[in-house]
Amino acid sequence: MDRGLTRKREKLTDYRDDYWVCGKCKMCQSMNVQKVESARFYRNCPCGTRYRFESYYAAGMMEIARAITNMEFEPTQKTAEIIYSCNLCGLCQEMCFPLKGMHTTRIIQLMREKAVDEGWGPLEAHKPMLDSTAEKDNPFGLKQGFKAKAVKGLGVKDLTKEKAENLLFVGCAYAADEDMQSKLSSIVKVLKAAGVDFGVLGDAEPCCRSFNLALGDRDGFEEKALENIELFKATGASRIITACPHCLQVLRDEYCKSMDIEVLHVTELLSRVLKKGGIELKQEVGIRAAYHDPCMLGRWCGVYNSPRRLLQALPGLELLEFERKLEDSWCCGSGGGVKASDPELAAWAAKERIEEARAVGADAIVTACPHCESHFSGTGDMRVYDIFQLVAAGMGEEAI
Numbered sequence: 001m002d003r004g005l006t007r008k009r010e011k012l013t014d015y016r017d018d019y020w021v022c023g024k025c026k027m028c029q030s031m032n033v034q035k036v037e038s039a040r041f042y043r044n045c046p047c048g049t050r051y052r053f054e055s056y057y058a059a060g061m062m063e064i065a066r067a068i069t070n071m072e073f074e075p076t077q078k079t080a081e082i083i084y085s086c087n088l089c090g091l092c093q094e095m096c097f098p099l100k101g102m103h104t105t106r107i108i109q110l111m112r113e114k115a116v117d118e119g120w121g122p123l124e125a126h127k128p129m130l131d132s133t134a135e136k137d138n139p140f141g142l143k144q145g146f147k148a149k150a151v152k153g154l155g156v157k158d159l160t161k162e163k164a165e166n167l168l169f170v171g172c173a174y175a176a177d178e179d180m181q182s183k184l185s186s187i188v189k190v191l192k193a194a195g196v197d198f199g200v201l202g203d204a205e206p207c208c209r210s211f212n213l214a215l216g217d218r219d220g221f222e223e224k225a226l227e228n229i230e231l232f233k234a235t236g237a238s239r240i241i242t243a244c245p246h247c248l249q250v251l252r253d254e255y256c257k258s259m260d261i262e263v264l265h266v267t268e269l270l271s272r273v274l275k276k277g278g279i280e281l282k283q284e285v286g287i288r289a290a291y292h293d294p295c296m297l298g299r300w301c302g303v304y305n306s307p308r309r310l311l312q313a314l315p316g317l318e319l320l321e322f323e324r325k326l327e328d329s330w331c332c333g334s335g336g337g338v339k340a341s342d343p344e345l346a347a348w349a350a351k352e353r354i355e356e357a358r359a360v361g362a363d364a365i366v367t368a369c370p371h372c373e374s375h376f377s378g379t380g381d382m383r384v385y386d387i388f389q390l391v392a393a394g395m396g397e398e399a400i
Contacts, residue, residue, distance in 0.1 A: 009218065012110040013069055018102045019062040028058035028092035028104060031328055041323045041356055045092060046331050046349040047085040047338075055082050058092035058104040065107050068114070075120045083111050084123050085345065087338050088214055089331035090299040112216025122215045125341040130217055137224075138172045139211045148203040150175035154188045157199030159235045166198035166269070167237035169251065171244035172207055173370040180370055186388040187243050187266060189397040194273045198241065206231065210246040213254070215337050221254070229259050241266050243388065245296035245303075245369045246335075252301060265297060267368055267387065271306035274313060281394035284316035289385065290362035291319060292353065292376075293329035294369035307368045307387055314394040320362050322353075330356065332367075334375040350379035357382060366390060 043049040048057035093105040115121025129139040174184040212220040333349025364383035
């Protein structure tokens with residue numbers, strides 16, 4: 001999705017040819033049956049599968065897009081509820097685009113932008129998070145100082161005062177509370193043990209504003225984006241690394257087009273170091289786990305192999321795969337603002353994934369996204385690990 005900040009904004013009507021020719025073939029409603037072993041896990045769309053009305057599947061949303069732009073009806077509160085029930089997981093587009101060339105997920109995003117521009121979106125449940133981002137530069141209502149607190153005592157460079165090759169963009173999620181800060185500590189330990197030269201911005205680090213984009217508030221994103229780019233450039237870092245796939249996607253797809261800085265997920269960088277022999281994984285982990293591909297890391301950013309290379313190198317880890325994996329991975333349920341506006345749907349999607357983990361024989365789930373990890377952990381009764389916890393354990397840096 002190549003959209004730089006300096007380019008003209010896309011609008012819903014730019015994709016008129018896509019949603020006008022949708023033939024309702026229902027490719028967006030199920031998996032390719034050759035890719036799954038059981039009928040139990042052939043569904044691919046969380047909101048469509050849960051609510052079982054055509055309007056909640058991509059094909060129905062394409063019809064809504066067509067009717068709105070053709071001015072066949074005035075959008076209502078129910079219209080907004082439908083388009084915000086989508087996790088923006090991208091699996092419908094993954095199914096449709098290779099055969100029909102349709103950008104279904106992008107169209108849903110642009111419908112949300114239209115909703116915000118016209119005042120019938122977002123949903124009430126989303127407004128506190130958008131207000132918090134505008135007023136406090138984070139979507140969680142946290143007071144200034146939480147990012148400095150998150151990195152305090154970790155012994156990392158302050159890139160407002162020092163120089164480093166890599167800027168570790170912490171993100172709001174990994175700094176939000178003590179539990180997530182413990183995962184951030186694992187990331188720092190692993191990077192240090194791998195000999196990576198990096199630093200952080202502490203309280204000077206801005207919110208990437210991925211949540212604004214997910215909800216269709218592009219104005220809220222762009223009002224800070226150019227300022228953020230200048231801050232990143234001023235650090236002198238040649239690379240930005242982040243462990244949050246949502247930050248990664250925005251930095252890579254939106255910011256990166258306006259700055260000459262490489263952007264990588266931390267697993268991508270560590271995979272390179274591992275290949276060169278710069279990481280020693282000697283400690284037994286002793287876990288039978290299935291790896292969950294986060295939607296933003298996988299389908300949106302194309303990062304599938306690097307997390308698996310790290311996990312496969314861990315002694316004692318029996319790495320299993322979900323039936324729905326790689327580009328066909330089932331969403332955890334928390335993305336697209338759904339966890340805030342429809343927590344029941346979000347929890348149901350997570351429980352579906354946990355059940356799938358049990359079906360393949362896993363005792364635990366491991367993932368590479370703070371949002372997926374915290375959502376699974378708060379929803380079910382299966383052990384869930386952030387990948388960096390396991391890598392740190394394999395390095396002997398901490399116990400699990």
